[in-house]
Amino acid sequence: MSGQSAATLRKQPAAPPPIKRILSWGRYPKVAHHHVHKPAWNDQIPEILQAAAPASLLPYGLGRSYGDSCLNAGRGLIDCRRLNRILGFEESTGLLRCESGVSLSDIVDVFLPKGWFLPVTPGTRFVTVGGAIANDVHGKNHHCAGTFGAHVRQIGLHRSNDGLVICNSGSEANSDMLRATIGGLGLTGVIAWADIQLKRVAGPWIDAESIPFQSLNTFLELSRESNDRFEYTVAWLDCFAGKNPRGIFFRGNHAADSGKEFHPRRGPKLPFALPEWMLNRYSVKAFNTAYYRIHATRKGAAVVPYDSFFYPLDSIRQWNLLYGRQGFLQYQCVIPETNVEAFEELLDRIARSGMGSFLGVLKQFGSAPPAGVLSFPRPGLTLALDFAMRGERTLKLMQSLDEVVQQSGGALYPAKDARMSPALFEASFPRWRGFVPYIDPKMSSSFWRRVTGVQ
Amino acid sequence: MTVTAHPTTTRPAATPAAAMNATAMKKIVILGATSAIALEVQRQLAHQGRELLLVARSPQRLAELQADLVIRGAQRVLTYSTNLASIQQHAAVFEFVRRNFPDFDTVLLAYGSMHDQKDSETSVDVLLEELQVNFVSATAILTWFAADLERRHTGCLAAITSVAGDRGRRSNYVYGSAKGALSLFLQGLRSRLHPAGVRVITVKPGPVQTAMTDTMPNSARFADPEQVARDIVRALERRSPDVLYTPKIWRYIMTAVQQIPETIFKRLSF
Numbered sequence: 108m109s110g111q112s113a114a115t116l117r118k119q120p121a122a123p124p125p126i127k128r129i130l131s132w133g134r135y136p137k138v139a140h141h142h143v144h145k146p147a148w149n150d151q152i153p154e155i156l157q158a159a160a161p162a163s164l165l166p167y168g169l170g171r172s173y174g175d176s177c178l179n180a181g182r183g184l185i186d187c188r189r190l191n192r193i194l195g196f197e198e199s200t201g202l203l204r205c206e207s208g209v210s211l212s213d214i215v216d217v218f219l220p221k222g223w224f225l226p227v228t229p230g231t232r233f234v235t236v237g238g239a240i241a242n243d244v245h246g247k248n249h250h251c252a253g254t255f256g257a258h259v260r261q262i263g264l265h266r267s268n269d270g271l272v273i274c275n276s277g278s279e280a281n282s283d284m285l286r287a288t289i290g291g292l293g294l295t296g297v298i299a300w301a302d303i304q305l306k307r308v309a310g311p312w313i314d315a316e317s318i319p320f321q322s323l324n325t326f327l328e329l330s331r332e333s334n335d336r337f338e339y340t341v342a343w344l345d346c347f348a349g350k351n352p353r354g355i356f357f358r359g360n361h362a363a364d365s366g367k368e369f370h371p372r373r374g375p376k377l378p379f380a381l382p383e384w385m386l387n388r389y390s391v392k393a394f395n396t397a398y399y400r401i402h403a404t405r406k407g408a409a410v411v412p413y414d415s416f417f418y419p420l421d422s423i424r425q426w427n428l429l430y431g432r433q434g435f436l437q438y439q440c441v442i443p444e445t446n447v448e449a450f451e452e453l454l455d456r457i458a459r460s461g462m463g464s465f466l467g468v469l470k471q472f473g474s475a476p477p478a479g480v481l482s483f484p485r486p487g488l489t490l491a492l493d494f495a496m497r498g499e500r501t502l503k504l505m506q507s508l509d510e511v512v513q514q515s516g517g518a519l520y521p522a523k524d525a526r527m528s529p530a531l532f533e534a535s536f537p538r539w540r541g542f543v544p545y546i547d548p549k550m551s552s553s554f555w556r557r558v559t560g561v562q
Numbered sequence: 563m564t565v566t567a568h569p570t571t572t573r574p575a576a577t578p579a580a581a582m583n584a585t586a587m588k589k590i591v592i593l594g595a596t597s598a599i600a601l602e603v604q605r606q607l608a609h610q611g612r613e614l615l616l617v618a619r620s621p622q623r624l625a626e627l628q629a630d631l632v633i634r635g636a637q638r639v640l641t642y643s644t645n646l647a648s649i650q651q652h653a654a655v656f657e658f659v660r661r662n663f664p665d666f667d668t669v670l671l672a673y674g675s676m677h678d679q680k681d682s683e684t685s686v687d688v689l690l691e692e693l694q695v696n697f698v699s700a701t702a703i704l705t706w707f708a709a710d711l712e713r714r715h716t717g718c719l720a721a722i723t724s725v726a727g728d729r730g731r732r733s734n735y736v737y738g739s740a741k742g743a744l745s746l747f748l749q750g751l752r753s754r755l756h757p758a759g760v761r762v763i764t765v766k767p768g769p770v771q772t773a774m775t776d777t778m779p780n781s782a783r784f785a786d787p788e789q790v791a792r793d794i795v796r797a798l799e800r801r802s803p804d805v806l807y808t809p810k811i812w813r814y815i816m817t818a819v820q821q822i823p824e825t826i827f828k829r830l831s832f
Binding site for chain 1: 596598601620622623626627629630633634773776782
């Protein structure tokens with residue numbers, strides 16, 4: 108507060124200066140926005156949409172997309188975080204209706220004590236419902252539950268040209284608009300509210316198991332063998348190990364209520380961006396070795412609280428500052444399972460670059476049909492890996508990974524991307540032109556302009 | 563318009579101290595329930611399982627709030643839709659509260675308006691509206707509730723004013739004078755209600771991130787409404803302080819600001 112004085116109380120004339128402090132989670136690219144609307148009520152949205160210029164707005168949530176899919180450089184954002192009310196809940200069925208700015212964290216806090224949990228949760232709880240739908244996020248249970256969008260029954264969607272449109276997942280009204288909005292990167296309009304089917308659980312505990320592995324084949328065997336018996340499966344991967352990577356396989360199920368008392372934790376916060384020299388191949392290798400050894404010795408089954416199982420990184424707030432002032436890029440691709448050689452080639456290129464980081468995550472997607480027109484998950488192996496942004500050489504490495512992904516018939520995840528080429532987007536989402544008619548004429552995003560060339 | 567306490571048969575002959583100890587916060591009336599700070603206060607009170615009566619203009623927004631707060635744990639949420647800036651409506655507001663929420667124990671006044679200061683320098687209408695909403699209507703509605711709590715020898719009245727009311731400044735003295743006058747009113751009311759064991763809390767927030775301040779420079783560095791609400795809820799639960807600065811640092815900032823001699827202060831442009 109020390110930088111403030113009573114002078115800040117002064118009301119300024121209408122046109123605010125470009126607002127620079129809106130970043131995505133990767134803190135790259137750093138762009139300025141022309142204006143940021145912060146509606147607190149759904150009844151304010153139609154007016155904002157009416158007054159806007161064509162292709163000038165994009166809904167923004169908690170900013171957990173890594174690249175530029177939640178940004179709209181030089182144009183406007185609608186910050187939806189104040190639209191955070193829960194509008195209804197059916198105790199008997201677990202059907203929740205909430206506004207789009209409600210966070211998954213909030214849903215867990217309110218409904219887990221009542222015995223309900225998210226049908227699908229990504230690796231962070233700090234995303235909004237609107238963001239979870241717009242990116243059609245997936246989680247450790249993709250092989251049995253599909254994506255978040257598969258559990259959205261109905262939404263109310265503010266459209267600039269035809270008001271509030273009710274879109275239903277059944278054969279009823281506007282199911283095509285719902286399928287476009289799921290995974291639609293916020294481009295189809297502003298979600299007013301969504302009906303989400305929660306899932307019954309016995310309590311906050313997970314029966315978890317961790318198993319070290321030392322090759323891709325072992326991982327695949329473990330994954331295939333576990334996917335029938337375990338609701339949640341995922342692996343951490345040491346990306347410095349090359350073609351035969353070591354890693355830890357995690358699997359779990361919701362535990363029966365043990366009566367054990369649950370105390371939520373609140374972890375430390377990274378106060379500022381770490382100096383960039385602290386993150387180098389030696390420090391990261393040392394971290395990965397230590398992480399592997401600790402988990403390898405701790406292997407076996409345990410009952411763990413849901414938050415450490417689903418959201419280990421949430422325990423360090425602002426962990427994205429770890430990568431320094433330039434930020435970082437996450438690379439998440441999916442490669443068809445039939446193409447294990449391509450996957451090995453990818454790992455090999457990453458290992459040889461020496462630029463990978465600690466957070467390598469590996470998961471075998473299931474075969475559920477996509478919930479949205481532009482949904483990312485599809486059968487295959489998905490790998491997510493962070494790279495500290497170090498300019499041209501980081502981008503070059505990622506381009507070389509792109510070649511492998513594209514040749515294998517794989518895809519990149521828009522929610523994590525800040526630099527893929529239009530060609531790779533086309534290869535990843537060959538149906539994107541069918542999505543275009545559903546875009547709200549007032550909406551656009553940095554990502555969309557970059558990968559489609561549409562202004 | 564006169565405000566009369568409603569006739570009672572029995573009056574608890576409690577001493578102020580005993581009455582104070584008895585004031586557990588259970589049933590809260592919020593005037594201006596859709597204001598940004600009130601939203602956060604209500605959420606925290608809902609989490610504690612309190613009973614709430616919300617007064618605000620928009621029936622639609624009140625309905626959304628009611629659903630949200632009940633699901634979040636509020637034991638009961640009543641709503642009443644009216645424009646509190648209009649004093650003619652106050653008798654009806656109070657009548658609704660008296661009928662449906664007769665044993666309320668806490669009242670929080672949370673509404674206010676802030677125009678661009680420049681507009682009220684050139685338009686007397688804007689000036690008067692600013693005073694009407696922030697001062698005149700606020701004191702009017704508080705008077706109804708004060709009489710009732712005084713009669714019942716219990717409860718707590720709290721109102722959100724502003725640090726802007728602690729000193730008249732070039733850039734914001736209209737809003738500041740209305741809020742400063744409200745603070746003075748509360749100071750007197752506190753003294754009047756003290757013998758009856760009714761607490762009066764003046765809440766003076768520094769700049770808070772709300773719709774009221776979104777267009778100001780540096781608004782990203784303003785206080786988080788959730789933190790301000792936490793301070794308010796804590797003050798409502800406990801017996802102190804009479805004047806709550808939130809975040810706390812504003813107590814010290816305003817103490818310093820008030821020490822600046824007028825000959826210097828009048829030359830400062832903020």
